[in-house]
Amino acid sequence: MSRRTLVFVLCGLLVAVGLAFGVSRFASSQPDGLEKVVTDQALDAGAAPHALADGPLADYSTKGIGDPGTSTGVAGVVGVAVVFTMCGGLVWARRRVGRRRFAAVAEAEA
Amino acid sequence: MHVPDGVVDAPTSLAAGVAAVGAVALSLRAARAEALEARAPLTGLVAAFVFAAQMLNFPVASGTSGHLLGGLLAAVLVGPWLGSLAVTTVLVVQALLFADGGISALGVNVLNMAIVPAVLGYGLFWVARRLLPGTRRGLLAATALAAFASVVLASVAFTLEYAVGGNHAAPIGTVLTAMVGVHVLIGLGEAAITALTVGAVLSARPDLVHGAGELRRRASGHEAVAA
Numbered sequence: 001m002s003r004r005t006l007v008f009v010l011c012g013l014l015v016a017v018g019l020a021f022g023v024s025r026f027a028s029s030q031p032d033g034l035e036k037v038v039t040d041q042a043l044d045a046g047a048a049p050h051a052l053a054d055g056p057l058a059d060y061s062t063k064g065i066g067d068p069g070t071s072t073g074v075a076g077v078v079g080v081a082v083v084f085t086m087c088g089g090l091v092w093a094r095r096r097v098g099r100r101r102f103a104a105v106a107e108a109e110a
Numbered sequence: 111m112h113v114p115d116g117v118v119d120a121p122t123s124l125a126a127g128v129a130a131v132g133a134v135a136l137s138l139r140a141a142r143a144e145a146l147e148a149r150a151p152l153t154g155l156v157a158a159f160v161f162a163a164q165m166l167n168f169p170v171a172s173g174t175s176g177h178l179l180g181g182l183l184a185a186v187l188v189g190p191w192l193g194s195l196a197v198t199t200v201l202v203v204q205a206l207l208f209a210d211g212g213i214s215a216l217g218v219n220v221l222n223m224a225i226v227p228a229v230l231g232y233g234l235f236w237v238a239r240r241l242l243p244g245t246r247r248g249l250l251a252a253t254a255l256a257a258f259a260s261v262v263l264a265s266v267a268f269t270l271e272y273a274v275g276g277n278h279a280a281p282i283g284t285v286l287t288a289m290v291g292v293h294v295l296i297g298l299g300e301a302a303i304t305a306l307t308v309g310a311v312l313s314a315r316p317d318l319v320h321g322a323g324e325l326r327r328r329a330s331g332h333e334a335v336a337a
Contacts, residue, residue, distance in 0.1 A: 001148055008315055012155045019162040028167040028175035033292035034111045034268060036174045041280040041288065043272060047116025050209040058209035060165060076165050079203060083161040087199040088154025091141070091192060095150060098142050 013084065020076025024060070025069035111179060111264060111296075112204065113219055113271075115212030122275025127217030133225045134198055141191040144320070149188055152318060156184045157196035159307075164200065168299050176296030181227025182260040183304045186235060186253055186321035187311060194228035222267045231260030235321060246312060249322060250305045257304035258297040265293035 001009075031039060038044050056063045057075045065071040118126070160180030167175035180200070184193030201219050204210040211219045238252035269286045276285075312319055 001151060004315070005152070005318070008318065009151045009155050013158060016155070016158045016162040019159075020165060024162075024165040027165060027177075028169045030167070030169060030173055030175040032111060032167060032175050032177060033170065033265070033296050034113065034289070036292065037285065037288045038114070038117055041285060043276060043279055043285070044114060044117045045277055045279055047114060050115065051213055052206065052209045055207065055209055057207050060208055060210070072165075075208065076162060079161050079165075079208065080158045082207065083200055083203050084154040084158035086154075086203065087157035087196050088150045090195065090199065091153045092150035094138055094141060095148070 013080070016080045016084075017077055020080045021073035024072050024076045111177070111223060111261075111268075111293075112201075112211030113215040113222070113268065115214050117212075117276065118215060118218050118271050119275040119277075120214065122271060123214045123218060125217075126215075126221055126271060130198075130217040130220035130225070133229075134195065134220070137191040137194045137198075137229075141189070141195060144189040144192045149192055153188050153192045153196050156187050156193070157199045160184055160197060161200045161203070163303065164204075170295040170299065171292065174292055176292075176299050178300055178303050179223050179227050179261055179264060180304075181224055181264075182231040182235065182253070182257040182300070183307055185228040185232035186256075186304070186308055187319060189320040190229045190232035193232070194224045197224035197228060218268075218271050222264045222271075226264050226267050227260035230263055231256050232321075234259050239321070239323065244323070246309075249312070250309055253308045253321070254301040254305040258301040261293050261297035261300045262290060265289040 030036075050058070052058060057078060060075045060079075061068065061071040062074040062078075065074055160178065160183065163178040163180060165177070167177045170176045179197075181193065181197045184196045187193070188196065198220050201211060201216065201223060205213050205216050205219070235252055235256035238255050239249065242248035242252050266286070266289070269282065269289050272285055273282045308319060308321075312322065316322055
């Protein structure tokens with residue numbers, strides 16, 4: 001990866017962290033379109049709450065942080081870090097596997 | 111747009127799960143060409159951005175909000191296969207860490223929010239790109255149109271899944287009308303955010319926009335060569 005791309009990725013991550021930490025507190029807390037339709041038309045009658053609803057970051061709030069804005073913001077930053085690592089790692093691993101196979105095929109053909 | 115547990119029954123969720131696993135495996139296979147361009151950090155960034163943007167619900171009608179799905183955005187930036195992988199990662203983390211989207215509904219959510227917008231949506235983008243002028247403005251118009259359509263398609267996909275495995279509390283026509291109606295509005299937000307983001311990346315690094323095609327080739331394209 002070139003230096004310019006590295007700078008781009010770092011700047012992009014900064015934007016994502018800014019959105020997750022600083023802007024998320026201003027987001028609408030109304031139900032989204034699907035939630036609204038599901039509730040209005042009782043499409044989920046009898047559904048149990050989410051199995052992991054007691055998790056430390058459930059519903060985008062961090063357990064133990066009182067201020068709602070900060071609680072959501074911290075959860076968001078953790079999410080950004082986890083998603084970046086998992087997804088980047090997945091593609092990175094995929095690339096390595098692809099290369100190894102490519103090398104094996106090239107060797108077999110030689 | 112995350113489907114919670116208990117809306118779509120177990121057999122349908124399982125079938126959607128199998129289809130989603132198949133689609134992800136296919137994406138991993140097909141991503142080979144895309145991944146060769148050293149796209150790991152960029153794909154991670156796209157996923158992180160989509161996660162952050164999905165937190166930002168915007169009001170659309172009284173008592174209702176919407177948020178970016180990001181599948182089309184991801185596909186235009188890193189290609190449909192890496193794009194659907196990026197959004198799938200977001201959905202898995204949201205279900206397991208943030209209790210957003212049911213765990214049994216993960217397959218349904220991956221189909222609706224990752225595969226349909228990134229793969230089907232990208233198909234629409236591809237067609238729109240060829241019908242519109244090959245300029246920056248044409249590219250952004252194709253992006254906006256496909257982003258809008260991807261959200262409406264996702265809402266139709268949910269309605270189909272509900273038709274197959276729902277509780278029949280409401281007639282399918284009513285569910286379809288309500289879902290498409292509200293997601294037309296959310297789709298406008300999706301179109302605006304997606305076009306703005308792609309426009310920003312296009313200004314900074316046109317060579318990093320997978321869907322830019324000729325625009326990319328017309329630019330210096332140093333990264334594609336250097337990587």
